[in-house]
Amino acid sequence: MSAPNWDEFAELALKRVVASGAEYGDIRLLDSTAQTIRGEDRRIDSIRETQDRGFGIRVLYHGAWGFAASSVLSLEEVPRVAELAIEIAKGSASVASEKVKLADEPVHRDRVVTAPRIDPFAVALERKTALLLETMEYVHRQPGIVRSSASLWARQDRKLFVSTEGSRLEFDLLALSGDFDATAVHDGRFASRSFNTPHLRMGYELIENANFLAEAPRIASQAVEKVKAPTTEPGLYDLVLDPEHLSLTMHESCGHPSELDRALGYEANYAGTSFLTTDKRGTFQYGSPHVNLVADNCEPETLAATGYDDDGVACQRWDIVRDGIFIGYCTNREVAPKIGATRSHGSNRADGWGSVPIVRIANIGLEPGVATLDELLADVKRGIYIEGHGSYSIDQRRYNFQFGGDAFWKIENGKRTHMVRDVVYHGITPEFWGSCDGVADRSHRRRYGFITCGKGQPAQSGWMTHAASHARFRNVNVIGGQAGS
Amino acid sequence: MSATGHKTWPKLTNRDEFRFLADLVLKHSTGDHTLVSLHDQQSGTTRFANNQIVQNVDTRRGSLHVTVAFGLRHGTAGTTDFTAGAVQETVARAVQIAHLSPDDPEYLPPVEPQQYMTPPTTRAETVIAGPARRLEYANEAIGQCRMENLEAAGIVSSSVATVGVAASTGLFAHEERTDARYSLTVQAGEATGWGAAAHRSIDHLRVQERTLTAIEKAKRGLEVRELPQGRYTVILEPAAVAGLWSSLLWTLDAKSYEKGTSAFSSKLGQPIVDKRLTLRNLPAHEDLLGIGFTSDGLPTVASDWISEGRLTQLVYDRFTAKRRGIDTIPTLDAPFLSGGGSSLPTLQELIKGTARAILVTNFWYIRTVNPTDLTLTGMTRDGTFLVENGAIVSAVKNFRFHESPLRVFNRIEAFTSPTEAITSETGKLLVPAMTLRDFNFSSVTRF
Numbered sequence: 038m039s040a041p042n043w044d045e046f047a048e049l050a051l052k053r054v055v056a057s058g059a060e061y062g063d064i065r066l067l068d069s070t071a072q073t074i075r076g077e078d079r080r081i082d083s084i085r086e087t088q089d090r091g092f093g094i095r096v097l098y099h100g101a102w103g104f105a106a107s108s109v110l111s112l113e114e115v116p117r118v119a120e121l122a123i124e125i126a127k128g129s130a131s132v133a134s135e136k137v138k139l140a141d142e143p144v145h146r147d148r149v150v151t152a153p154r155i156d157p158f159a160v161a162l163e164r165k166t167a168l169l170l171e172t173m174e175y176v177h178r179q180p181g182i183v184r185s186s187a188s189l190w191a192r193q194d195r196k197l198f199v200s201t202e203g204s205r206l207e208f209d210l211l212a213l214s215g216d217f218d219a220t221a222v223h224d225g226r227f228a229s230r231s232f233n234t235p236h237l238r239m240g241y242e243l244i245e246n247a248n249f250l251a252e253a254p255r256i257a258s259q260a261v262e263k264v265k266a267p268t269t270e271p272g273l274y275d276l277v278l279d280p281e282h283l284s285l286t287m288h289e290s291c292g293h294p295s296e297l298d299r300a301l302g303y304e305a306n307y308a309g310t311s312f313l314t315t316d317k318r319g320t321f322q323y324g325s326p327h328v329n330l331v332a333d334n335c336e337p338e339t340l341a342a343t344g345y346d347d348d349g350v351a352c353q354r355w356d357i358v359r360d361g362i363f364i365g366y367c368t369n370r371e372v373a374p375k376i377g378a379t380r381s382h383g384s385n386r387a388d389g390w391g392s393v394p395i396v397r398i399a400n401i402g403l404e405p406g407v408a409t410l411d412e413l414l415a416d417v418k419r420g421i422y423i424e425g426h427g428s429y430s431i432d433q434r435r436y437n438f439q440f441g442g443d444a445f446w447k448i449e450n451g452k453r454t455h456m457v458r459d460v461v462y463h464g465i466t467p468e469f470w471g472s473c474d475g476v477a478d479r480s481h482r483r484r485y486g487f488i489t490c491g492k493g494q495p496a497q498s499g500w501m502t503h504a505a506s507h508a509r510f511r512n513v514n515v516i517g518g519q520a521g522s
Numbered sequence: 523m524s525a526t527g528h529k530t531w532p533k534l535t536n537r538d539e540f541r542f543l544a545d546l547v548l549k550h551s552t553g554d555h556t557l558v559s560l561h562d563q564q565s566g567t568t569r570f571a572n573n574q575i576v577q578n579v580d581t582r583r584g585s586l587h588v589t590v591a592f593g594l595r596h597g598t599a600g601t602t603d604f605t606a607g608a609v610q611e612t613v614a615r616a617v618q619i620a621h622l623s624p625d626d627p628e629y630l631p632p633v634e635p636q637q638y639m640t641p642p643t644t645r646a647e648t649v650i651a652g653p654a655r656r657l658e659y660a661n662e663a664i665g666q667c668r669m670e671n672l673e674a675a676g677i678v679s680s681s682v683a684t685v686g687v688a689a690s691t692g693l694f695a696h697e698e699r700t701d702a703r704y705s706l707t708v709q710a711g712e713a714t715g716w717g718a719a720a721h722r723s724i725d726h727l728r729v730q731e732r733t734l735t736a737i738e739k740a741k742r743g744l745e746v747r748e749l750p751q752g753r754y755t756v757i758l759e760p761a762a763v764a765g766l767w768s769s770l771l772w773t774l775d776a777k778s779y780e781k782g783t784s785a786f787s788s789k790l791g792q793p794i795v796d797k798r799l800t801l802r803n804l805p806a807h808e809d810l811l812g813i814g815f816t817s818d819g820l821p822t823v824a825s826d827w828i829s830e831g832r833l834t835q836l837v838y839d840r841f842t843a844k845r846r847g848i849d850t851i852p853t854l855d856a857p858f859l860s861g862g863g864s865s866l867p868t869l870q871e872l873i874k875g876t877a878r879a880i881l882v883t884n885f886w887y888i889r890t891v892n893p894t895d896l897t898l899t900g901m902t903r904d905g906t907f908l909v910e911n912g913a914i915v916s917a918v919k920n921f922r923f924h925e926s927p928l929r930v931f932n933r934i935e936a937f938t939s940p941t942e943a944i945t946s947e948t949g950k951l952l953v954p955a956m957t958l959r960d961f962n963f964s965s966v967t968r969f
Contacts, residue, residue: 080626084619087600088612091583104579108602121580125653129568129575132661162622170624183781220783226894227783303571305675305714306707307946309886312968391581430887430922432901437922437967439899441891461891461899463922463965494677494705494946495567495579516924516964 046115047199050094053119055201059126061097061139063200065347066110067390069192072158076169076187076217079177084162091390094122100136101129104393139370140381142350144203149344151211153240157191160241165189169217172249176219179257181264183227187217189244204349212236212340212488212500215244217253219260228458230260231425231443233281235502236486237338259444259456266445266456273512275420275448276462277413280483282442283403284503285426288487290466291323291330292398292503294435295357296384296492297366299396301375308492309433312466313363315376321363324470327406327508330358332367332399334383339400339502340486341386347394350383357401361471367399388497395493402484402504406476413475413509420448421460421515428461439463439516462515469510477506534684535562535584535604537696543586543609544688550613553590553620555631556690559817561585565681565701568656573664573674580653590616594625628841632689638821640697641805641812641856644682645723648700651680659729663706666733672740674733676706680724687819695815704729705946707904708736712969713743713917716884716904718761720944722811739883739905743917748966749908751921755879755935756961757872757909760943760953762902763859765885767801768948769898770927771854773890774827776836776846785896785928789833795931797831797862804858809942811950812856825852830862859953861937869955872936874912876957880921881907881914884945896926901967921963933959 043066054062069089075082092115093106103126105118169187176185196208218231234247278286293299294311302310313321324330334341334352345351348370356364368378369385387394414422425443432438445460446453482504490499535543544558562584569577586609587600597619601612659678667674679702686696704727705718716739717732758766778784786794805812805822815821818840827835835852843851866872873881883905891897902920909915937954944950 080628081624082626082628083598084596084623085587085598085600086615086619087585087587088602088608089585089600090602093581101575102578104577106579106581106583108583108585110603118582121653125578125580128653128657129578132575132657132664135572135574162619163624166622166624184783220781222782301572302673302675302709303576305571305673305709306569306677306705306716391583393577393579395577428889428891428899430889430899430901432920432922432967432969433886433903434967434969436969437901437920437965439891439922459892465968494569494577495565495679 043197046092047197049112049115050119051199051201053116054096054123057098057123059096059098059123061201062095063198063349064092064094065390066092066197068195069389071192074165074169074189076173078184079170079173081166081169089389093390094119095393096122096126097137098123098126099130101126101133102137103129106391137371138374140373140379142348142370142381145345145349145351146205147344148207150209151238153211155241157211157213157241158193168249172217172253175250175253176217176257179254179261181221181223181261182219182257183222184220185218189215198347198349200349206345206349208343210238210343211240212238213243215247217249219257221260221264223264226264228260228264230256230263232256235484236340236488237484237502238340238342239338262456263444263458266458268459269457269515269517271515271517274515275417276510276513277417277420277422277448278508278510279424280505280507281425281485282423283505283508284485285429286440287330287401287403287503287505288398289429289431290435290438290469291357292401295366296396296398297368297372297376300366301372304492307494312434312436317363319364322361322471323358323363323467324361325473326361327473327476328358328361328470329404330401331404332357332382332401334399336400339484340500341400341502346383346385347387348381348385350381350385352383355382367396369396372396386499388499392497395497397499398490398501400502403476403506403508405479405482405506408475408477410477410481410507413477413507414448414453415451417448418450421457422446422448422453423460436465438466459517460515461517462513464513469513472511472513473508474511475509479506481506534564534682535560536684540686540696541694543604546606546609547588547613548690550610551590552617553592555591557589557632558688559587560686561683563681563683565679566653566656567677567679568660569677570660570664571675573668575660578653586612588612588616590620591629591631592620594627594629595620595623596626596629597623630840630844632691632693633819635692635694636819636821638695638814639806641814642722642808643813644698644700648680648702648722648724649682651702651724655724656680659704662729663733666737667708670737672737673709674706675709677703679703687815687817689819693819695819697814699813701811702727704732706733706736708740710740710744713740713746714904715739715743718944719942720811720950721809742907742914743905746917746919748919751963751965753960753962755876755957755959757876757879757881757955757957759869759883759955760941761884761945762882763953763956764943764948764951765888765900765945766898766927767859767951767953769888769890770896771857773896774837776838776842779836780842785893786833790836791832791834793831794833794928795828795831796934798934799828799831799859799861799931801828801857801859802826803852803854803856805856807856807858810856810858810952816853820851822853822855823850827854857951858940859951860940861954865937865939865954868938872938872955872957873909873914875936876909877911879909879957880918881909888947891924896928897924898926899924919969920967922965922967923962924964925962930958930961935959
């Protein structure tokens with residue numbers, strides 16, 4: 038069977054859109070292949086490889102949106118879906134009182150490709166399953182371990198974006214990740230410790246470099262140490278947070294509130310709004326002067342560095358917070374003009390052909406400081422060092438948050454001493470970031486990605502990478518993991 | 523019946539077509555066992571915010587997954603392309619993966635042919651609802667809010683799907699499922715009010731009633747006071763009760779239970795909540811979203827899960843069920859929580875009978891903090907009020923809570939009869955509104 042001619046589909050769709058009198062339209066055609074291998078308790082539980090093909094057509098008619106999509110890639114279906122998108126847009130327009138106006142963007146014609154050193158889909162399945170099985174075996178060698186899991190995930194997205202403005206963008210992108218964890222029981226309790234590679238646009242070298250087998254004994258041993266560790270007395274502690282932990286803290290307390298559609302109320306019914314209202318831009322003290330948060334969708338290998346977003350806007354780098362002051366938002370072509378911006382920051386993304394693009398968090402990272410990790414620790418008398426992700430929850434305007442972690446160590450008189458458990462800290466976002474008094478230097482910088490960032494109705498999963506070096510926060514309220522007992 | 527109601531909709535894969543596709547798969551599979559799964563859906567959502575339509579979408583997505591096994595080795599491949607060539611390629615890929623897989627000691631062949639009941643999974647009015655109907659409801663909500671000088675944000679969605687499972691054992695199941703949803707957040711300055719519904723029938727969303735409720739909550743929120751963190755008597759509306767119960771239900775898996783990594787370990791048969799509470803699964807209930815069969819092709823069943831406060835059931839995978847000698851695996855697709863003894867007729871009656879409490883419309887961002895005792899955290903959202911002497915006296919700033927459903931549902935003061943409940947983080951349940959004492963609000967937020 039010959040491959041479908043995507044350009045032919047695009048031309049067919051956009052001709053109809055133009056003929057309808059719509060002021061703008063685009064089509065995205067995608068062919069995604071995902072492979073997931075999951076292991077559990079020393080066995081391979083599932084190997085799945087799925088191919089997800091389809092197209093979505095977006096129409097802006099008299100200032101109102103319509104979108105229709107289908108997994109049926111045929112010359113009959115494309116016109117039907119185009120007409121449906123037009124019909125829906127006309128329906129939206131019939132009740133619109135405020136017209137959408139898109140920020141200008143140059144026409145782009147380009148091709149963006151992830152160039153892996155090792156194609157993950159070319160690596161033999163036996164090699165991957167053997168790695169996961171061996172990793173779990175290593176985990177179970179540690180006395181006290183009762184459960185384990187391990188997984189590998191890879192996705193390839195081949196995409197064509199064509200707009201009525203003349204942009205034509207081709208993509209051939211990869212993303213990859215791997216992880217494993219160990220669960221220990223002790224005295225009626227259980228606790229897990231996990232190891233995660235970042236999600237990055239790399240090849241299988243990401244997994245090879247992660248060296249699961251070397252890490253497995255450490256993770257297993259720390260799971261046992263964690264479940265046996267003493268609990269934590271609630272109180273005020275200085276916290277030193279590792280880059281993986283910070284990736285989630287930044288994501289929830291900086292990333293989401295910096296999405297302009299949230300600040301404008303678009304997500305009021307689901308993901309929520311934002312305390313970073315538009316009047317605060319340029320003046321609001323978001324954090325201490327140590328806090329510089331930069332959106333960088335140009336950094337190679339990161340998830341949001343796709344060359345262009347799903348508006349066809351070129352990826353960019355910009356400040357979110359500079360010297361502690363809130364500066365900028367993540368925007369798309371629709372919302373950028375609402376704050377007087379002449380160009381979108383290029384943060385409009387859909388999670389597949391069947392979803393309409395919405396504003397998404399960029400690759401927001403904490404800029405490195407000048408300290409070493411040892412220097413950050415040395416100045417802490419009573420504190421906790423936190424690695425990885427744990428329980429997390431935040432209110433719908435992103436003020437009141439609570440974070441746990443994956444592993445915790447007591448810091449006493451400048452030294453990491455022993456593990457503790459049941460650490461949950463709570464704060465109000467600008468007060469928390471205001472308590473940051475040190476960030477480690479670039480040599481400590483690590484990147485972690487998310488592929489399950491929930492937003493939108495119907496719900497979509499966003500992808501982005503957050504980089505940071507270790508950072509220190511003073512007098513944070515640790516409430517303990519059994520706060521309700 | 524196939525989903526051909528709306529003039530622009532394509533025909534979804536009907537029973538005969540699925541049988542044809544399944545036969546094609548089975549014919550080309552060389553595996554000892556083969557399982558085919560279909561999910562073919564047409565869905566649309568009209569989304570609004572700031573009294574404007576901001577998103578209006580319609581998507582048709584069909585997918586077919588094939589699992590092939592050789593002995594204990596198995597692999598799965600999926601496709602969204604239903605052409606014969608693509609289906610054959612998918613089978614070939616599943617065969618290839620299975621050949622390369624290691625033995626899975628927990629693999630079980632597909633189940634034999636089953637008898638299914640036919641729960642009311644589809645409603646014709648939802649099948650034929652299209653963008654125009656969704657827009658009509660969205661406009662109704664926006665119009666009501668505009669009249670009150672308030673801002674509406676929400677969604678109206680409707681979908682129809684055909685779902686099928688077939689296997690080399692002769693197993694065959696196919697059904698049509700509809701789903702309609704409405705949710706609305708009304709903003710009155712800083713204050714918000716909320717309401718939501720989900721039903722098989724788009725005619726049962728009660729859009730006007732829920733819009734007026736959300737408007738009333740938002741208007742009541744205009745005067746807000748801040749109360750300190752601490753333990754309070756709470757009146758949880760059904761959505762808030764559903765949020766806590768959903769977290770409990772998600773952690774009932776039998777394998778974790780057996781390994782000692784469950785909050786319920788050693789609690790099977792033991793009291794875990796107030797003895798007046800009984801949780802059942804009722805797939806045939808008209809107001810729940812029950813289904814006829816699971817993804818394994820097993821029939822859903824009416825079953826007891828918590829009986830007069832005692833945990834009587836766990837969520838079993840087929841392997842663990844077989845090891846435990848369980849022939850009929852209970853399902854939890856349509857949870858129905860009820861209170862025995864005397865229940866009050868309405869939420870208003872609960873409020874009337876309360877001297878002082880916090881009334882909670884909904885919880886948000888519920889997450890597990892301590893899996894050993896199932897301590898959860900989350901925020902109140904979109905309507906949190908102080909009740910004094912049987913009446914709402916003001917709105918209060920939202921609280922964060924830290925509580926375990928295993929503790930708090932042993933502190934029940936009063937409850938209503940079960941009511942429909944759905945949130946953005948839960949499936950649909952029927953649960954009572956409840957008054958609970960000593961609920962731990964651990965901090966307060968800024969609004």
